[in-house]
Amino acid sequence: MNPLVTIRGLCVDAATSAGTAHLLRGVDLDIGRGRIVGVVGESGSGKTTLASALLRLLPANISRISGEIRFDGEDLLTLDSAAMSALRGTRIAMIFQDPMTALNPLFTIGTHLVDVQQRGTAGLSRRDALTRAEAMLTTVGIPDPKRRLSAYPHQLSGGMRQRVMIAMALLVEPDLLLADEPTTALDATVEAQIVQLLSDLRKDFAGSILFISHHLGLVAELCDDLCVMYAGTVVETGPVAEVLAQPKHPYTAALLACEIDDGDTGRLTSIAGEVPSALSTPPGCVFASRCSHRVPLCDHAPPPFEQLGTRGTACLRHRDLAS
Amino acid sequence: MTTPLVAFRDIHVTFAGRVHALAGIDLSIAEGEIVGLVGESGSGKTTLCKVLTAMVRATSGTIEVAGEPLAARIKRDRLGFRRSTQMLLQDAVASLSPRMRVRALIEEPLTIHGLNAAEGKARIEVLRQRLGLPAEALDKYPHQISGGQARRVAILRALILAPQLIVADEPTAGLDVSVQGELLNLLLDLHAEFALTYLIVSHNLAVVRRITQRTVVMYLGRIVEAAPTAALFAAPRHPYTAALLSTHPSVDPAKRRERIVLQGEIPSVIDRPSGCHFHTRCPHVQPRCRVDDPPLVTETSGRQVRCHFPLTAA
Amino acid sequence: MSPPTGAIPVIVRILSTVGGAVGAAIVLAVVVAAVFAPFVATHDPDAINVFQRFADPSSAHWLGTDQLGRDLYSRLVHGATVAMAVALAAIGMALTIGTLLGIAAALVTARIERFILILFDIIASFPSLVLALAVVAVFGPSTVLVVIIVGVTLIPHFGRVARAQVLTLKNAPFIEAERLLGASTLRIVFRHFMPNIAGPLVVLASMDIPVVITIEAGLSFLGLGVRPPLASWGGLIYDGYSFLSDSKIPVIISSAALGLATLGFTLFGEALRDAVDPRLNRDP
Known part of the structure; x- marks a missing residue:
């Protein structure tokens, strides 16, 4: 069965007073029918921009949007605005972090x-x-x-x-439900109720869900598929359990190592360095500056996104790292 | 027994005559201890911090700091108290005056406390390097530095006063996972290097578990459980603690606790439930809980729990 | 919170609009005239020449002369000095007292706040012209009185804005952080509130300049303000009006000068307001 949403080469740039900000730098992602896809990433990873692009509700300062977003075969980026707004709230719906908005x-x-x-x-x-x-x-x-x-x-x-x-x-x-950090603003025990509700509702809901969160643990519990984003790119995709058990991308692995889990002791892990600014364009891999597996080749060109069965990753060295 | 650094005795705080933010807090913090404070909206953890830092006055009850009543201490030596007790606010960027450069912000404590400028500046330089704050950040404005750097500036401003106690409100809130570990390591190192005492407020239970020695759980302005962190996380005694701990989703399915989903919402502190304040949501509620308010009982192990029917390790 | 706004970007933004550029040019002209009046003026503004009454504009007298043969252009230039002096003194007084009262209202007890707010209401409900008439009836016309009357009536203007600004900042984390460091209230007021509330108050002050200029002109026109022979725009218009049957030129030119200056300051004030308005800084 073909996926409900197929995103290919999605680029979104915004004009700011400091120059062009690259919010999405070529995103490839499939959202399978009836699947819950968890999108995780830190600040500046572009996960919210991705959701806005799916609704085509991007801020006014967007200077370029290219690539394609196929929703049930139709490219959302080429639809006229009347057709697009007919989709919003009927076939594509959204839940926000702050319901009052x-x-x-x-x-x-x-x-x-x-x-x-x-x-x-x-x-x-x-x-x-x-x-x-x-x-x-x-x-x-x-x-x-x-x-x-x-x-x-x-x-x-x-x-x-x-x-x-x-x-x-x-x-x-809706065929597609976008949930942007829907439990982040809630208290822990109330968050637990909403998470429970969302997982209970799976039986009654036939559509797909794109679940955006900064919380890896939550995504691990709730989602079928995982999409890890970093600095406007998708670095890894695949079934949640598989990705978390054996990450292919160094960033996913590093992020997992940073999770503080029950029973851990000793010093805490972090990823040295900072996310590259959206204003800059690294010549190679966007994660190279913080990657502990970096080789000279990583700085030559952005690594292609490779699909291997259900798993996908954008790392030149994923084969070396697997062994 | 040595005198605790901080001792709360039956502290009540009532706002506008009806909002009982704190309803009888008994808590002591020993010198050098790292205490974690957890709780949800309305639990009173923010108010507790404000009482401790003398930003809010207790309606009744006593607080002693190193054996001296807080009010007397402030009367005797206000600035001395401020130096000894520092607080890191949750939103580090917003806690820095927006129209001042970082350098001026860091030198402010020296001026306020009339400290020797030359010595102070030398100490600032040592601390700046120790905290890993880049020198070029000193000439920037708060909105131009990163969240992690803003936290280091706030920590530097506190440390320059050589405090005994640091209250940290959500030290990792708003920080990306990839950098929070670095900050927590730093806080732990500073604890040892400067012989500090910490009160760490956090809703992130993983953080509390990892860096505190004792955990205090609050619900509706009262302490419902307090115990050494390892013991509390291993076997919570209060049903609320158990539920709270179960909400933390783990990436590792093997480490996942069975989620206890509490029914209903957190009641308002204005309109408290009868009996045990938790009975409206407690999965183990008994008839007695609805009428009889349990006291905070100190068990022989030193653990404290406010429950008629505390949980026992399964 | 708006980021610290440098002077250069603000000036650039003011000049980038037509209104702002026109306003800035007029303001600059008036300010230069006011400050360097003796050098900008071509004649002694008080030099009477009865043989040259109601002269038409010429190369000797650019804007002609008045009923006593005084050079109208020079009198307008010196009138600018008076207008600016009155405006700056009155606004400076209102700004200082109003800001202090406003901060006090926001920070001290509820009782004092109520008292100050009632005071503001009383002042604001009193028409300045009526107040001026009453005061002048008692003390006689004087420039100093004009400054005081106008200044007092503007106090609530600044006081209310200052109070509102402090109220929104009072519970800001950075103020709490300063208190936690042990900063005294005075230090917080002058080091932390002042720089953060100055922007809106300066904008307000610049928008009040044309108001004060017109009030001063009005009072002087009625003979209640600046006393002749000192040149003031209101007085010039009055003189022109009194001798309307002899020549229409003085009244037209004086009125036009007043109107142009008022317009210039208004345009400039609006451009300044827009330039420092954080809502217009649309950077992500």
């Missing part, structure tokens, strides 16, 4: 939930939409859903608002 403070939860359905299904009556909304609130674990329908966003806690966002996303039954 996506909820209108002047509308009730019920209105939000009805609106998203009526956008997707023309002619749906408000009464039917409200009935479905109430059922969905129960599904996402909101107690007393009838009363919540007439509540305003500010009357709910952060965890409840995030549940409402998930309910909104599920009501439209």
Whole structure:
């Protein structure tokens, strides 16, 4: 079965007062049907830009966008804006880190939930939409859903608002759900509830999810596939368990070593150096300056992204390093 | 028994007459100890830090610093107290005055405390190199340096005063995983080199486990459990601690704990539950918990737990 | 938080707009005239020449002469000195007192805050012209009184902005960090609040210059401000108005000069406001 989303050579540049910033430097990524793809990366890795590019909601200072994003065969980058906005909120939905950015403070939860359905299904009556909304609130674990329908966003806690966002996303039954750090702003015990909810909902949700997080552990628990990003590039992809058990890219390995896990002792690990500025263009591999396996060849040209079965990596030396 | 560096006795803090941010805190910190403080929204960990650093006054109860009541200490020698107790704020970049250069920011403590400028500058240079802060960062403004560098500037500003106690609020918040280890190593090294005492507030349980000696868990303005870190993580006694520890997702499936998902939300400190304040979410709740508020009991092992039915190691 | 804004980028941004460039040119002209009046003027502004009354503009008298044969151009130039002096003195006074009161309102007790705010409301509700009339009726016309009256009426303007700015900064982490280091309140006010609230206050001051110039002109026109024979724009307009039947030129030229200066300062003030507005700094 062909993947739902195929991204090839996606480049995004932004114009800043200090020069051109390379936010994405040629990204290749597949999102399989019904899969949860976790995107991890540190600040400046471009993971949020990737999500914005999928929705084609990029900031105004974007100076160049090239490559292709095939969504169910159609290139999103060539769609006209009317066709694109028809996709948003129907076939592609998004959950944000801060739900308040996506909820209108002047509308009730019920209105939000009805609106998203009526956008997707023309002619749906408000009464039917409200009935479905109430059922969905129960599904996402909101107690007393009838009363919540007439509540305003500010009357709910952060965890409840995030549940409402998930309910909104599920009501439209999108083919692709983008979740950008959906649990980062929540308290630990509430985060655990949302993570539990997301993994429970997998049975009912047929679409694919792109789950963006800086938290490797969370991605490990929740996702099927992993995509590791660094400085605007994808350095490694593959099934989560395989990648984490045997990373092919030195950055993935280094990132794993930095995770503080139960039972570890002694000094903590870190990666020396800094992420290259988005304004600069390293001649070779973007990770070379911090890589402990660097050889002269690494600085000659950016390494190609090699696909080997289900695994993919952009490292010249992945074969040497495997042994 | 030696006098603890800090001793809280039945500290209450009430804001606006009804927000009970702290509801009876008993806590002592020994000299040289590294204590971790964990808790979620409304747990009162921020307020506790502010009371300790004399930014917020306790509504009732006493705090002693090295055996002397805090109020008396401040009256006697305010600047001396400030030198002895320093705090690293969560957002390091925002904690630096935006229109001053790093050099001026670092020299500020010398002026405030009337320290010898020549000696102070020499010490700054030694500390700057020790902390690995590049010399060119001194001529920059706070928004021009990285998060890691801003933290080093904040640490330098604290260390120049030769403090005894450093309160660190979320020392790794906002730092990328790839650099947080370096910062934590630095904090641990400084602890030994400068004979410091740390109170480290963090929601990152892995960090607390790794660098603290004792962990204090707070819920709704009270301590629910306090124990040596290794013992607490190995076998939590309070159901809330157990749930909190289980939320930390591990990359290694073998090390993953079974997640205990608490029902409901954290109650408001304005409208506290009856009985045990945790009973509304406790998976092991008994009828007694709804009416009878458990005290913080010190067990023979020295562990403290506020629960009628503490968990036992399975 | 806006990053530290250097003077050069601000100037560049002001000059990059048409309004800003025009405003800056007029402001520069007025300031040069005001500061170097004796050198810029072609005649003694008070030299009377009854044989040259109401002379038309000529190479000898660029803008003609008034009812006493005084050189109008030179009187306008010297009027600029008076206008700028009054504006700077009044605004300087309002800026200083207003900022201190505003900071005090934000930082000291709630009772003092309420008192200061009520004081601001009382001052702001008093029309400056009426206040001026009352004061002048008691003390007689004087330049110093004009400065004090205008200055006092502008205090709430600066005080409210200063208070609002301090309130937003009061709980900023960097202020907390300074308190944790042991910095005294005075040190925090002067080393940390002042540099961070100065921007908006300076913008406000520049936007108030044309207001003060018009008030001063109005009072002088009514004979309540700067006393003749000292040249002031309001006085020049009044003189021209009084002798309108003899010549229309003095009143037209004096009014035009006042209007142009006011417009220039307004344009400049608006450009300055836009140039330092952090919301317009769209760098990522």
